[in-house]
Amino acid sequence: MREPVDLRRQRILAAVQARGTARVRDLADELQVSVVTVRRDVEELTREGRLRRGHGVVRSTLPAAEAPAEVEPADAAAAGGDRVAVVVPVRHSYLNEAMHGARTVLEEAGVRMALHLAPQAPGTERPLVERALADGAHGLLIAPRWRGRAEEEADHEWLAALGVPTVLMERRPWRGSALHALDSVCSDHWYGAHLAVEHLVGLGHRRVVFATRHDSPTARSLRAAFAEIAEAHPLVEQWAWTLVAPEAGGDGPYSADETAELPALMRKVGATAMVLHGDVDALMIVQRLAEEAVRVPEDCSVVAYDDVVAGLGSPPLTAVSPPKTEVGRMAAELLLQRLSETPGSRPGRRVELLPRLMVRGSTSRMNEA
Incomplete structure (x- = not known):
């Protein structure tokens, strides 16, 4: 599409x-x-x-990033050297805002950012990181693609053994893994899922379909969060999860319902509301629903997860907005702190930032439909 x-x-x-x-x-x-x-x-x-x-x-x-005038060696050491490597997946719009936030902080500190884009294939981050370190990078900000859990596990050992300050962006280390003590900054996606469900339940919706991607750590966290919240919520009568699109899966196999077409799954569940991840897929699905005479929000309220283009839809989509720019800013600030400290002087840190709910025209009360 x-x-x-x-x-x-x-x-x-x-x-x-x-x-x-x-x-x-x-x-x-x-x-x-x-x-x-x-x-x-x-x-x-x-x-x-x-x-x-x-x-x-x-x-x-x-403002262009300019090299600081006559930086003394001691000052350069305090700033963590003159280069930080940032490794993110190519063609990944979700992380662009985080990257921009990191760049702003690094420029203000007089530290150059060397950007490396990882191709869409397993294992492509490692050679980029090794090359960046060989070129003189003193620290690393990284958001590996990790389409599946096996890909993620394969990167644990070498990432943990890099020997330079490293901060994960929008990636949460597994408990007990080699990366457990690695610094990370990410959005609290459980809270984002909670905002979406509470908004819909507050509008009187009791049957909800969740359609998410399943090809990144964020997507897998969202699926788990929606399942946990919906299963435990006293006002959610019935719910189901499916892939938002056939190409959005990374850890199959999936059941028939988990790959079902959304209109058919809505009818099966009797759903009056949906949460869709991400907002581009949500816009496409709202268009598809319109072709099947399903009106938003009259027949079905829709919440998008992510808020890059959600507000441009017709109707504008209510959306959960993760703090992506702030994730990048805080990750860069944490890395600069590490670069100025004695290694091992502080314990590892995990920072979680809360998303916000942007209420627009794609959700309405049941009695208003």
Whole structure:
């Protein structure tokens, strides 16, 4: 399915802001669209004053990251050296905002950020990290893709043994694993799920379908949270979970209901509300429901999980908004603290930030439907 224009432009903007400059051709390759499409998007973003365009190059309108004037060696050591590596998956719009937040903090500290984009294949983060450390990176911010639990487990040992300060972004180490003591900053997705369920229950909805991805640690955390909350909630009479899209699974096999078409599963459960992860998939599903004469919110209230483009829908979607930018900021701040401390002087730290609920036009009370 074609990506919405507004989302693609958000991804272009985030990518350029994260790096300072980017080539149009590189952006086209990353987004898997034509150079002409990217040029058109860049022209519009330039007209809006959000980017600056050069010959084949796009620049951020944010203050450029400049090397500090005549930094003394002692000052450089206090700032953790002159480079921090950031490793995130390529074409992952969810993490673009976190990356932007991290970049802002590092620039303010006079520390350069070296961005490395991991291809969509298992095990691609490790060689990027090893190369970054060989190039002189003194610390690491990383958000591995980890489509399945086996991929995640395969990375535990080498990540734990890197020997440089490392902070996981939007990734929570397994209890008792080699990464258990590693620093991490992430959104509290259980709380985000709680916000969505309480909002719908407060509107009188008692039968709910949850449709999420299942191809990342965030997606798996969300599925577990929705199941736990719905099963224990005294006002939820019936619920079901399914994949939001066939390509969104990473740890199958799945049952028939877990891969069911949403309209059919809604009818089976008698659902009057849905929570959909993420907001791009939610917009596509709302369009599909309209084709089947299911009106939102009259026939079904919808909450999206993530809030990049949810507000641009028709109707604008009520959405849980994880604090992605703040995750990046706090991860960078934590890494800078580690770089200025004696190794082992403080215990490992896990920071969880609470999402917010943005109420819009896609949810309504049962008696108003």
